[in-house]
Amino acid sequence: xxxYFREIYKVSKSIVTGMGITWRYFVNAKKRIVxxxxxxxxxxxxxxxRGTHFLETExxxxxxxxxxxxxxxxxxxxxxxxxxxxxxxxxxxxxxxxFSIDYGLCIYCNLCCEPCPTECIHMGQQFNLVSTxxxxxxxxxxxxxVYNEADHKFVVGxxxxxxxxxxxxxxxxxxxxxxxAAAKKxAAAKKxAxxxxxxxxxxxxxxxxxxxxxxxxxxxxxxxxxAExxxxxxPKTDSAPKAExxxxxxPAKxxxxxxxxxxxxxxxxAKPAAPKAPPAKPAPEEKKEADKPVTESKExxxxxxxxxxxxxxxxxxxxxxxxxxx
Amino acid sequence: MPETxxxxxxYQILELLPFLKELPEFLxxxxxxFVTGLIPVTVISLVGLVGVYMERKVSAFMQIRxxxxxxxxxxxxxxxxxxIKLMGxxxxxxxxxxxxxxxLAPIAAFVGVFLLFIAIPFDxxxxxxxxxxxIFYLAAVASIEVVGIIxxxxxxxxxxxxxxxxxxxxxxVAYEIPVGICLVTVVIVSGSFSMVDIVEEQKxxxxxxxxxxxxxxxxxxxxxxxxxxxxxxxxxxxxxxxESELVSGFHTEYSGMRFSIFFIAEYGAMFVASAxxxxxxxxxxxxxxxxxxxxxxxLGILIRVGALFGKAFAFLFLQMWIRWTLPRIRLDxxxxxxxxxxxxxxxxxxxxxxxxxxxxxxxxxxxxxxAPGLGK
Numbered sequence: 001x002x003x004y005f006r007e008i009y010k011v012s013k014s015i016v017t018g019m020g021i022t023w024r025y026f027v028n029a030k031k032r033i034v035x036x037x038x039x040x041x042x043x044x045x046x047x048x049x050r051g052t053h054f055l056e057t058e059x060x061x062x063x064x065x066x067x068x069x070x071x072x073x074x075x076x077x078x079x080x081x082x083x084x085x086x087x088x089x090x091x092x093x094x095x096x097x098x099f100s101i102d103y104g105l106c107i108y109c110n111l112c113c114e115p116c117p118t119e120c121i122h123m124g125q126q127f128n129l130v131s132t133x134x135x136x137x138x139x140x141x142x143x144x145x146v147y148n149e150a151d152h153k154f155v156v157g158x159x160x161x162x163x164x165x166x167x168x169x170x171x172x173x174x175x176x177x178x179x180x181a182a183a184k185k186x187a188a189a190k191k192x193a194x195x196x197x198x199x200x201x202x203x204x205x206x207x208x209x210x211x212x213x214x215x216x217x218x219x220x221x222x223x224x225x226x227a228e229x230x231x232x233x234x235p236k237t238d239s240a241p242k243a244e245x246x247x248x249x250x251p252a253k254x255x256x257x258x259x260x261x262x263x264x265x266x267x268x269x270a271k272p273a274a275p276k277a278p279p280a281k282p283a284p285e286e287k288k289e290a291d292k293p294v295t296e297s298k299e300x301x302x303x304x305x306x307x308x309x310x311x312x313x314x315x316x317x318x319x320x321x322x323x324x325x326x
Numbered sequence: 327m328p329e330t331x332x333x334x335x336x337y338q339i340l341e342l343l344p345f346l347k348e349l350p351e352f353l354x355x356x357x358x359x360f361v362t363g364l365i366p367v368t369v370i371s372l373v374g375l376v377g378v379y380m381e382r383k384v385s386a387f388m389q390i391r392x393x394x395x396x397x398x399x400x401x402x403x404x405x406x407x408x409x410i411k412l413m414g415x416x417x418x419x420x421x422x423x424x425x426x427x428x429x430l431a432p433i434a435a436f437v438g439v440f441l442l443f444i445a446i447p448f449d450x451x452x453x454x455x456x457x458x459x460x461i462f463y464l465a466a467v468a469s470i471e472v473v474g475i476i477x478x479x480x481x482x483x484x485x486x487x488x489x490x491x492x493x494x495x496x497x498x499v500a501y502e503i504p505v506g507i508c509l510v511t512v513v514i515v516s517g518s519f520s521m522v523d524i525v526e527e528q529k530x531x532x533x534x535x536x537x538x539x540x541x542x543x544x545x546x547x548x549x550x551x552x553x554x555x556x557x558x559x560x561x562x563x564x565x566x567x568x569e570s571e572l573v574s575g576f577h578t579e580y581s582g583m584r585f586s587i588f589f590i591a592e593y594g595a596m597f598v599a600s601a602x603x604x605x606x607x608x609x610x611x612x613x614x615x616x617x618x619x620x621x622x623x624x625l626g627i628l629i630r631v632g633a634l635f636g637k638a639f640a641f642l643f644l645q646m647w648i649r650w651t652l653p654r655i656r657l658d659x660x661x662x663x664x665x666x667x668x669x670x671x672x673x674x675x676x677x678x679x680x681x682x683x684x685x686x687x688x689x690x691x692x693x694x695x696x697a698p699g700l701g702k
Contacts, residue, residue, distance in 0.1 A: 015652065
């Protein structure tokens with residue numbers, strides 16, 4: 001009997017306690033409510049939030065590092081570094097006809113922002129990415145709008161111009177390279193002649209064995225080739241002043257040159273740089289290309305193209321749709 | 327006491343609505359039924375609307391939320407919008423369901439609640455029929471809703487629905503005993519079965535209310551609140567629709583308008599129960615302040631009706647408050663509470679009340695000696 005009443009007392013007490021708690025919550029509701037009326041108010045988003053990207057176009061140098069880093073290949077870049085494409089957005093020494101991201105694929109990993117040498121691409125605050133159609137997920141970062149039909153027409157229309165610019169540049173380069181090669185040959189021939197001359201001299205020395213004379217001549221002998229080498233180098237610089245001069249101080253330019261061009265040329269063009277293509281290539285290769293420019297660049301471009309096609313088939317319907325369109 | 331019989335009521339309404347007299351005579355009764363039926367339906371619907379909105383807001387505030395905010399100021403039109411949405415929904419009847427019963431069940435449940443409103447006095451004269459067995463009538467008709475629910479559970483051809491309906495039947499049958507005991511206690515005090523008489527007995531200062539009539543009346547009061555919660559299958563007694571066990575009990579298969587009829591019926595029944603608590607223990611439509619109760623005319627009617635609605639909504643709030651505080655109890659706990667706690671406590675209180683009435687008949691024990699019959 002005692003437990004019976006005790007139990008009733010305990011239950012009543014706990015009920016009263018619980019009701020007191022809810023009552024306090026009810027009365028103080030106005031102060032405590034945590035709800036944010038979302039479409040009308042917006043929560044404060046942390047500054048490192050990874051929302052949709054935004055691009056500082058004027059900083060972009062069209063290096064394709066972001067699209068290379070992208071694990072899902074959702075960044076599509078087109079443009080030219082060979083000259084100004086009319087009607088395009090101007091980056092830093094580059095004109096961009098397209099910089100779009102497919103948010104249907106993007107995983108917001110931030111890997112595109114990390115390698116950017118000019119820090120022009122950032123993750124933004126925007127998180128509401130609802131769209132009713134799949135192609136609305138493609139965002140044009142140059143205009144911060146959906147990558148629409150008109151944009152695509154513009155991009156496709158500009159491909160010929162980009163190709164033209166690329167070919168133009170290639171042609172100029174080939175000419176320069178030829179000139180450089182000729183100059184080198186000339187230099188090499190001169191050198192050989194000199195060496196032959198120099199080679200003759202020591203023999204003469206040994207043969208003659210006139211020590212003082214040799215001593216007197218020795219300082220002169222090294223000096224001579226050096227003096228002659230200089231003139232030999234000079235014709236080089238004279239005939240191909242930019243080929244050599246540009247190659248050494250600014251490795252970035254020639255690096256990017258050979259590969260992106262053929263890539264853009266490739267029919268679909270949606271996929272920017274072939275991943276294996278040159279950006280990371282060191283200077284020595286560049287020199288090779290300078291030696292035999294036309295063939296080398298073609299060879300390097302072809303495997304890239306094949307790979308691209310495979311990627312497109314494998315990845316998603318996005319690029320393939322574009323292929324159909326184009 | 328006003329002798330309101332059905333016949334007298336008909337003549338009263340005929341006088342109120344002169345256009346009825348111009349109709350052919352055989353249409354008088356159906357038209358009257360229609361007109362008088364319209365009032366409870368309107369009240370039930372409005373109470374449903376307000377009740378659902380209140381429930382949402384109360385639950386939201388108790389959980390540090392805002393609740394509905396989109397339609398109307400502070401979301402006041404949300405329930406209306408939901409009602410319109412439910413009306414526009416597809417009418418789905420399961421293929422294996424018992425069609426006639428399935429269609430009839432929500433109507434039966436609603437009719438049960440609708441009939442309850444007939445015996446609720448909103449004012450001395452604002453009552454559809456002041457039956458001389460009003461309390462009996464309420465106790466009897468309250469079970470009709472259960473019939474509707476068992477029909478729904480059976481007709482749905484769904485084990486969850488059937489289990490919910492069976493639980494409902496067991497629960498309501500069990501809790502009719504403590505409810506009956508509480509009603510009998512009130513009848514002992516009032517000396518009448520008529521609802522209007524019961525309220526009139528409590529006229530005057532609020533110390534005349536039945537809850538203050540004798541020292542054990544508050545036990546009956548609390549027992550009645552608990553038992554009515556169980557009868558209404560409200561939390562913590564919502565075993566028949568236990569979401570975590572039975573999907574949603576008897577209305578698992580219901581959708582659209584049929585579902586909303588169940589919903590409205592539930593809130594109507596909640597309101598009736600709250601009004602009953604007010605009527606039986608807290609002076610019904612009287613405010614408990616004599617000079618306010620003695621006002622005549624339309625203002626007096628408004629005050630009295632307002633008082634009843636105010637009390638009823640206070641208990642509605644209590645029901646919600648309990649719902650959002652207490653977890654659902656187990657089936658065995660539910661029966662334990664009924665048979666081992668409420669019934670013995672009710673019996674003891676009833677016997678004490680009976681003796682009290684024998685020894686000290688009259689007004690409230692708290693006004694005993696210094697304010698007998700104050701303000702009557």
